[in-house]
Amino acid sequence: MPEDQTPQRFIDRLALAVRRRGTPVLVGIDPHVDLLPPNVFASGVENRWALPRGKLAEIVKLFCSGVLDVVASLVPIVKFQLAFFEQLGPEGMAALSDLVSRARRSGLLVILDGKRCDIGSTATAYAQGMLGPESISAWGGDAVTVSPYLGDDSLQPFVETAVARQGGVYVLVKTSNPGGGLFQDLVADGMPIYRHVAQWVETQAVKTQGTCGYGDVGGVVGATYREQLAELREAMPHTWFLVPGYGAQGGTPRDVAAAFDPTGLGAIVNNSRGILFAYRRREFERFGPSRWQEAVEAATREMIAQLSAETPAGRLVGNL
Numbered sequence: 350m351p352e353d354q355t356p357q358r359f360i361d362r363l364a365l366a367v368r369r370r371g372t373p374v375l376v377g378i379d380p381h382v383d384l385l386p387p388n389v390f391a392s393g394v395e396n397r398w399a400l401p402r403g404k405l406a407e408i409v410k411l412f413c414s415g416v417l418d419v420v421a422s423l424v425p426i427v428k429f430q431l432a433f434f435e436q437l438g439p440e441g442m443a444a445l446s447d448l449v450s451r452a453r454r455s456g457l458l459v460i461l462d463g464k465r466c467d468i469g470s471t472a473t474a475y476a477q478g479m480l481g482p483e484s485i486s487a488w489g490g491d492a493v494t495v496s497p498y499l500g501d502d503s504l505q506p507f508v509e510t511a512v513a514r515q516g517g518v519y520v521l522v523k524t525s526n527p528g529g530g531l532f533q534d535l536v537a538d539g540m541p542i543y544r545h546v547a548q549w550v551e552t553q554a555v556k557t558q559g560t561c562g563y564g565d566v567g568g569v570v571g572a573t574y575r576e577q578l579a580e581l582r583e584a585m586p587h588t589w590f591l592v593p594g595y596g597a598q599g600g601t602p603r604d605v606a607a608a609f610d611p612t613g614l615g616a617i618v619n620n621s622r623g624i625l626f627a628y629r630r631r632e633f634e635r636f637g638p639s640r641w642q643e644a645v646e647a648a649t650r651e652m653i654a655q656l657s658a659e660t661p662a663g664r665l666v667g668n669l
Contacts, residue, residue, distance in 0.1 A: 356560070363491075420457075428591075463479070472504070473510070480492070522546050566588070602658070
C-alpha cells in the first residue's frame, strides 16, 4: 500500500499505524487526580478535590495534553478512560472532547473506554454517540470497549455501527482484575464463560475481517492471566486483542508475548499509570515531578524497547 494511502476500515488502519510506529504500545489516558504531579497545580493547593470542578478539569486537560504531545510521535493509539472525566461532571466531559480532537489531529487512533452495555436501543445510542468521525459522532472515537453481560442483542448495535462508520469494538473476554474469574471462569456447557464470549467475538471478527486478517470486533484479554492469554490467542486467530494489565498491574513482556502473531501484529498492549505517572517510579525518579513529561517519554520508550526485545513485536520494525 502506498505511504499516503490510508485504509478505510478501523482494523486495517490500526494494523497500518502499528506497523508505521513499529510498536503495539497503547497509552491509557487515565488522569487520576491524586497522582497528578504537584507542579500542574498552583502552589499552596493542599486539597485538590476542593478546587472548583471547572478548574480541576482545566488542570486535567493541561496534563493530558502534555501527555499527548509526548506520545503522539511514539505510539499508534491512545485509550481514554471515560470515568476519570465523567467524575468531573460537564467540565470534565468538555475537556475529554477537546482531548479526543487533539489526539486525532496528532494522528493518533482513539479508543473510548467506557465498557458500555445495555439493551438494544440504548446500545445503539451509545454506539452512535461514541463511534465515528467527529462530523457524525459526538465523541469521535475510533473504537469503544463493551461488556458482553447482556448478551448478543446488546452487542450487535455496536458491531453494526462500527461497520457502518469504519470503527472498532473491543468486547471484554478475560479481564485483568483479580476478581474477574468470579463469573468469567464459571463453567457452562463444558466451557468457562470467557470461552463462550471468545467464541462469539471470534465469529464477529471473521465477519468483519479486514485485509490485515483481523476483524473490527476485538477482544479485551488481560496480561495478568498468561496461560489464558495464550489459550485465547489460539482460539481466536482473527481477533485483535486489547491487552490491559501491563506495568502497574504486574503484567510483563513475557506475559503478553503470546498475544501476538509471528509478525508482531494481533494485539495492542495498554499501559496507563506506568507511563502517565512515571515520575513516581523509582527508575525515573531522576526526573522529579517538575520534569514529568520527560519521565512519560522515557517510560514510553522503555516499554517500546521491552516489547520489541521480548515479544514478536520486535518484528514490526521495517515490516511495512
